[in-house]
Structure formats: C-alpha cells, structure tokens
Amino acid sequence: MQRAILSKKNQITVISGILLIIALFGHFVLKSEEIVLPSLVTASVLGIAPIAIQAYQALRVKVVSIDVLVTIAVTGAFLIRNFEESAIVTFLFLFGAYLEQRTLNQTRSAIKELTEMAPESALKQMEDGEFEEVDVDEVDVGDILLVKTGAKVPVDGRVITGEGHINEASITGESVPVSKRKDSQVYAGTILENGTLQIVADRVGEDTTFGKIIELVEEAQDSKSEAERFIDRFSKYYTPAVLVLSFIVWLFSKDIELAITILVLGCPGALVIGVPVSNVAGIGNGARHGVLLKGSEVFQDFSRVDTIVFDKTGTLTIGNPKVADKEIYADNADEVLAYLASVEKESDHPLAKAVVEYIGDTKAYEVEKTDVVKGGGIVAQVDGHRVAVGNVALMEKENVHLDERVLADIARFEKSGNSLVLTSVDGELKALLGIRDQVRPGVKEDLQKLKKLGVKNLVVLSGDNQGTVDLVASELGLTEAHGHMLPEDKSEYIKELIGKGHIVAFVGDGVNDSPSLVLAHIGIAMGSGTDVAIETSDVVLMNSDFSRLPHALGLTKATARNMYQNIFIAVGVVLVLLFSVFFSDWMNMSIGMLVHEGSILVVILNGMRLLRYKL
Numbered sequence: 001m002q003r004a005i006l007s008k009k010n011q012i013t014v015i016s017g018i019l020l021i022i023a024l025f026g027h028f029v030l031k032s033e034e035i036v037l038p039s040l041v042t043a044s045v046l047g048i049a050p051i052a053i054q055a056y057q058a059l060r061v062k063v064v065s066i067d068v069l070v071t072i073a074v075t076g077a078f079l080i081r082n083f084e085e086s087a088i089v090t091f092l093f094l095f096g097a098y099l100e101q102r103t104l105n106q107t108r109s110a111i112k113e114l115t116e117m118a119p120e121s122a123l124k125q126m127e128d129g130e131f132e133e134v135d136v137d138e139v140d141v142g143d144i145l146l147v148k149t150g151a152k153v154p155v156d157g158r159v160i161t162g163e164g165h166i167n168e169a170s171i172t173g174e175s176v177p178v179s180k181r182k183d184s185q186v187y188a189g190t191i192l193e194n195g196t197l198q199i200v201a202d203r204v205g206e207d208t209t210f211g212k213i214i215e216l217v218e219e220a221q222d223s224k225s226e227a228e229r230f231i232d233r234f235s236k237y238y239t240p241a242v243l244v245l246s247f248i249v250w251l252f253s254k255d256i257e258l259a260i261t262i263l264v265l266g267c268p269g270a271l272v273i274g275v276p277v278s279n280v281a282g283i284g285n286g287a288r289h290g291v292l293l294k295g296s297e298v299f300q301d302f303s304r305v306d307t308i309v310f311d312k313t314g315t316l317t318i319g320n321p322k323v324a325d326k327e328i329y330a331d332n333a334d335e336v337l338a339y340l341a342s343v344e345k346e347s348d349h350p351l352a353k354a355v356v357e358y359i360g361d362t363k364a365y366e367v368e369k370t371d372v373v374k375g376g377g378i379v380a381q382v383d384g385h386r387v388a389v390g391n392v393a394l395m396e397k398e399n400v401h402l403d404e405r406v407l408a409d410i411a412r413f414e415k416s417g418n419s420l421v422l423t424s425v426d427g428e429l430k431a432l433l434g435i436r437d438q439v440r441p442g443v444k445e446d447l448q449k450l451k452k453l454g455v456k457n458l459v460v461l462s463g464d465n466q467g468t469v470d471l472v473a474s475e476l477g478l479t480e481a482h483g484h485m486l487p488e489d490k491s492e493y494i495k496e497l498i499g500k501g502h503i504v505a506f507v508g509d510g511v512n513d514s515p516s517l518v519l520a521h522i523g524i525a526m527g528s529g530t531d532v533a534i535e536t537s538d539v540v541l542m543n544s545d546f547s548r549l550p551h552a553l554g555l556t557k558a559t560a561r562n563m564y565q566n567i568f569i570a571v572g573v574v575l576v577l578l579f580s581v582f583f584s585d586w587m588n589m590s591i592g593m594l595v596h597e598g599s600i601l602v603v604i605l606n607g608m609r610l611l612r613y614k615l
Contacts, residue, residue: 002053009050013094019043020091023084040083047090048074064239066267072243073263077589080256088590089264096597118211119188122154123147125198139204147197152189156203159184164195168543187543234271242266257589258581265577265592270599274566277607282559285613291552292540301521302539302553303560304503308455309494309516311508312462312472315526315546317437319509321350323358325418325434327409336430338363339382340423343389346370347378351419354435373397377421388424400424406432417471436468440546444476449550449615453557457502461485461493461516491515509544524549554615562610566603573599 005012019039026035051067051074058065070093077086122139123131123146131146136154139145144160147153153166165177168190177193180186186199188208205211242263250259279296286293293299310316330336342365344352368381376397377390388398392410395402400422402410409432413420418434447458459480462469466483473481482493494516497504506513506520517523517537525537526544541548577595580587 002057005049005053009094010098012046012050013091013098016043016047016087016091016094019046020087023087037083040087043087044074044078044083044090047087047094048078051090051093063236064243066239066272069239069242069263069267073260073589076256076260076263080260082257082589085589089593092590092593092597096600119152119154123151137205139201141201141204143201145199145201147186147192147199149192149194149196152191153186153199155188155199155201156208157186157199157201159186160198160200162195162197164197165193167191167193234268238268238271261581261587261589261592262578264589265581265587265596266574267596268570268574270570270573270596270603271567273600274570274603274607275563277604278559278562278566278610281607281610282555282562282613285610286552286555289551289555290542290545290548291555292542293552293556294538294540298522298538299556299559299563301503302505302556305455305505305522305553307457307459307497307502308450308505308507309459309461309490309497309520310478311490311506311513311516312460312469313437314509314544315507316443316460316472316476317439319437321354321419321435321437323354323433324436324438325413325416327406327432328430329406329428329432330425330430333431334362336423336425338365339385339387339425340389340431342367342382343370343378343380343387346380347372351421351435355421355433358433385425386427389421391420392422395422395424395429398424398427400427400429402429415471417468439472439475443546446547446550447476447478450553453550453553455553461490487513487515491519494519507549524552551615555610555613558613559610562607566606569599569603569606 020043023036023039023043026032026039048071052071055065055067055071058067070089074086074090077083077089119136121133122136124134124139125144125146126132139155145154145157147164149164159180159182161182163179163181166180166186167177168187180195180197186197188203188211245266246259246262249262250256253259276296279299282299283293283296293302313319328336337359341356341359341362344355345364346352346367365383370378370380372378373390373394376394377388379386379388379390379394379398381387388394388400392402406429410420413432413434416434416436418436421433421435422429423431423433450458457479458477459482460469460473460476460478461482462472463483463485466481469481469483472478482489485493490513494504494506498519498521504520505522505524506516507524507526508517509526513525517525522539523537524539524541526541526546539552541552573595577587577592581592
C-alpha cells in the first residue's frame with residue numbers, strides 16, 4: 001500500500017492541484033461552500049498521504065525529517081478545521097518535491113550522457129578473416145576490430161591500418177577531431193567522424209579509459225563532501241529543535257495555529273538540497289570537460305589549495321625526448337643525416353629513437369662493423385666511411401677536432417638543457433644535435449592561470465639533474481625547483497609543506513608518484529599515466545591534457561562558493577520567515593510554504609549554473 005501511494009505521488013500532486021483550483025473557483029466565482037469544503041478536505045487527505053508515509057519511514061529509522069514537520073503541521077491545521085491552509089501546504093510541498101527531483105535529474109543528465117555514450121557493439125575479425133558484429137562484452141584484449149565512419153570506437157586500442165579523424169570529446173572535452181593513423185592510440189566511446197580504421201584491442205570493458213570515467217563519476221556521486229556531512233548533522237538536531245520551539249510557542253501562547261505555522265516555516269528543505277545539487281552539477285561539468293573529480297569531498301580541499309607541486313617528466317614536459325636544436329658543419333647535410341639515421345637505427349637508446357624520429361624517411365645505408373662504445377656511443381662503417389655517433393668524450397677518443405665555434409655551440413646546447421649527439425665522418429665533425437624532453441605546449445600560460453586563481457607556490461620535483469630542472473623552472477616561472485629527487489624524497493617534501501600549514505596538491509603520472517599523490521591533500525593524475533597513479537589520485541586530467549588543470553581548480557572554487565551561497569540563501573529564508581511570524585501580520589502557513597518551496601528552486605537553479613561553468 002505504501003509503495004503504491006508513493007509511486008503515484010506525481011498523480012496525487014496533479015489531483016490535489018486540480019481540487020485546489022476547483023475550491024478556489026467555488027469560493028470566488030460560485031460562492032458555494034458545498035464545492036469548496038469537500039474539495040479542500042479531499043485535497044488535504046490525498047496530499048498528506050505520501051508525506052505521512054515518508055515521515056513514518058523516517059521515524060522508523062529514528063530520523064526526524066522535514067516530512068515529519070509537514071505531517072504534524074498539516075494534521076494540526078486539519079484538526080482546527082483550517083482546510084484551506086492544509087490543502088495549500090500539502091500541494092506546495094508535493095509540487096516542490098516534484099520540481100526538485102526534476103531539476104536534480106537535469107543536473108545529473110551530464111553524467112547520464114556518459115553512460116549512454118558507452119559503445120554497445122563492435123565489428124570483430126573472426127577466424128575466417130571476416131568482420132562480424134558482436135556485443136562489446138565479447139571483445140577480448142588482442143582482438144582486431146573494424147571501425148567505420150560514424151561508429152563509436154568500442155575499446156581502447158592501437159591503430160594497425162587506416163587513417164581517419166576521431167572526435168574525442170567524451171574523453172578530453174575537446175570537440176576538435178584528432179587525426180589518427182598507424183600506431184595512434186584510440187579510446188572507447190570516441191567517434192570516428194571520417195575514414196576507416198582497423199585497431200587491436202589493448203583494454204576492454206571496465207578497464208577502458210571511458211569505463212573508468214563512468215566508474216569514477218558514479219563513485220563521486222555517491223560520496224559526500226564535508227559541507228554535506230555538516231548539513232546532515234545539522235538537520236539531525238535542527239528538525240527536532242523546530243519541533244521543540246513550536247511546542248514552547250504553543251505552551252506559552254496557546255495559539256495552535258501559530259505553533260503549526262512555525263513547523264511549516266522551519267522546514268530546512270533548501271538547506272538539505274542546496275549542497276548536493278552544487279556537488280552533482282560540479283562533478284557533471286568536470287566530466288564534460290575532461291576532468292574527473294573523484295568525490296564531493298575533493299571540492300573543499302582543492303578550492304583552498306595554495307601550493308601545487310609538479311613532477312617534471314610526463315607532467316610539465318611531454319615525457320618523450322625530442323631533437324630541439326641542430327647544427328650542421330657540412331655541405332652535404334642530407335647525406336650526413338642519412339648516415340646518422342642508419343647508425344642510430346642499430347640502437348634502442350631513447351636518444352637514438354629521438355634522432356631517427358626527427359630525421360624521418362631518408363636513404364638507408366648498410367651499416368657494418370658496429371662497435372658500441374660504453375658510455376660514449378657507436379662507431380661503424382657506413383658506405384665506406386667511418387662514422388662515429390655519440391657524446392663529446394667519444395669525439396675526443398676518435399681524435400675529432402672541435403674548434404671554437406663547435407665548443408660555443410656545445411656550451412649553448414648544454415645551457416638549454418640538451419643531451420648532445422655529435423656525428424663525425426672520417427674524423428671530421430659533421431653534425432651536432434641537442435635532444436631534450438620538451439615542455440608541454442601552453443603549460444606556461446596554464447600556470448599563469450593557476451596563479452590568478454590564487455595558487456601562491458608552484459614547485460617542480462624531479463629525479464633529473466638540477467641544471468635541467470632549473471631550466472624548466474626558469475622557462476615556466478615556477479617558485480621552486482628541486483632535482484635529484486627520489487620517490488621518498490618527494491614524499492618527504494610534501495610532508496614538510498603540509499607541516500608548514502600549506503594546502504598541497506601534487507600533479508604526477510608515474511608509479512613513483514603514487515606515494516606523493518596519496519600524501520598530498522589533493523592528488524592529481526595525468527589521464528595517460530599509470531593505473532596506480534590514477535587509482536590513488538583525487539582528480540584525473542583525461543588524455544593528460546594539462547590545460548584542464550586551471551579549469552578543474554576554477555570549477556572547484558566556483559562549486560565551493562556555490563555551496564556557501566546556497567547555505568546562506570537557505571538559512572536566510574528560514575530566519576526571515578520565522579522573524580515574520582513573530583513580528584508581522586501578513587505571514588501565514590500558505591505564504592510561508594510558497595516562499596519555502598521558492599527557496600528550494602532558487603538554490604537548485606543556483607547550483608545548476610555550474611553546468612555551464614567555463615574558466
């Protein structure tokens with residue numbers, strides 16, 4: 001019976017509203033009490049039924065909820081034959097609850113969109129080489145899949161053939177299509193706008209980036225912020241306090257209507273709903289913009305952060321060394337670079353890979369008599385020439401003369417934080433390349449935005465040498481830079497900052513960053529980092545998009561402000577209503593309930609503004 005009544009709550013609201021209109025029509029137009037009285041009584045009885053059931057359910061678990069206050073108030077009004085008040089109060093309370101639920105559902109729509117975007121099927125290559133459509137749950141790691149124009153990518157994987165442009169808005173928040181070709185990474189839930197791709201599955205189901213987004217956002221919705229927990233504790237004592245106040249007023253004034261009015265006006269509805277709606281809207285906005293906020297409690301600490309500590313490699317820098325500077329000391333530059341590429345293809349050293357990637361497609365020479373010089377480089381025979389590729393020490397060992405111009409170039413390259421690759425042919429220096437892990441594009445501007453948002457200290461910690469770390473810090477305008485830092489050194493530094501009273505956020509991407517991510521007030525992981533870093537963090541920047549960090553900080557600050565605004569509105573309205581009861585003649589139950597429900601809508605709409613937030 002209870003379940004049946006509660007399931008028909010919206011229909012009861014409509015019927016109560018119609019009966020109220022009939023009663024008003026009968027009173028003001030027809031002047032017929034035969035119509036007015038039955039309509040008001042029926043509206044009161046119908047309206048109080050679901051409210052009373054909710055009150056009963058709350059009392060069974062020893063909670064004095066808003067429904068308890070309204071049930072007592074409406075029952076009292078009914079008993080003193082104030083049917084107009086009881087009918088209006090029940091209708092407004094039910095109608096307010098309906099609007100509240102509908103508006104909350106809209107704030108959750110950003111999150112609901114995520115689950116609806118999840119791929120359901122895939123074109124899987126079968127044993128006979130043909131592609132057949134299967135349920136996405138039937139795809140395993142290593143399977144080869146076909147993605148056609150307009151289709152969703154079903155798994156995280158790597159392109160093995162084909163080219164196309166993919167909309168990665170579901171992962172990064174950016175709607176600009178990203179070009180994909182052989183060896184490019186693709187993510188589940190993204191959409192192939194043109195082209196055809198064959199991909200090999202690397203991660204499937206809940207292990208995909210998109211699966212993790214849904215899982216983390218759903219977990220975030222269920223968590224409660226510090227402000228919400230405070231409101232829960234406050235409501236636990238506030239609601240009984242209103243009951244006691246109402247009883248005391250009746251005891252001294254003997255005015256039952258005044259006591260009932262206090263019960264209605266004291267309902268803390270806007271207070272209870274104001275903070276959750278801000279949290280849900282904030283989490284939804286973050287999900288839409290490539291920022292995963294793992295729980296409502298993140299807002300409080302992140303909004304107050306005054307110090308952000310960064311890992312260098314893979315966070316402030318791209319994480320892959322690339323050729324940044326080049327000097328050629330020969331007329332036949334293409335031939336020299338072809339010799340260099342041919343030799344470096346023999347090595348799996350990260351610097352060698354950077355050189356081969358930089359030179360690109362060129363003539364390939366046969367490499368003979370390869371000699372790897374430990375700590376120096378490689379010496380080999382290429383096209384009848386002795387080619388040496390390595391550092392300055394190798395050039396000295398090969399008796400290669402380095403004139404003043406070359407020495408000046410070497411000093412300049414080293415000052416810029418480069419690792420050096422020198423190339424000599426038959427004892428003469430022909431090329432000098434400077435290789436370094438380059439700063440992410442746009443990071444300097446993003447760091448300036450963080451400063452404008454109130455972050456006072458920007459610190460970089462790295463295992464790299466101090467000179468390189470200082471160069472990065474100087475280029476980006478950081479407050480402090482510390483090199484030669486092991487994982488335990490980083491953790492100790494975080495502890496020291498916290499001990500000095502700083503609110504600290506740590507941004508990293510590797511397994512070695514996990515202890516620091518856990519220790520900091522807020523751990524922020526780059527989305528393409530390790531699973532461990534992502535699991536131990538509080539905030540995830542999807543697709544390692546550093547530009548999302550200022551948006552994340554600005555969003556948490558806006559959400560925290562929004563929470564306090566809603567608390568102020570809710571408490572302010574209740575105080576004004578209660579003040580009006582005692583010190584004005586115009587306040588009654590109906591007006592109070594109308595203002596009360598209006599305040600609920602105000603805090604909900606205020607919270608919904610966060611869905612449109614942009615830095």
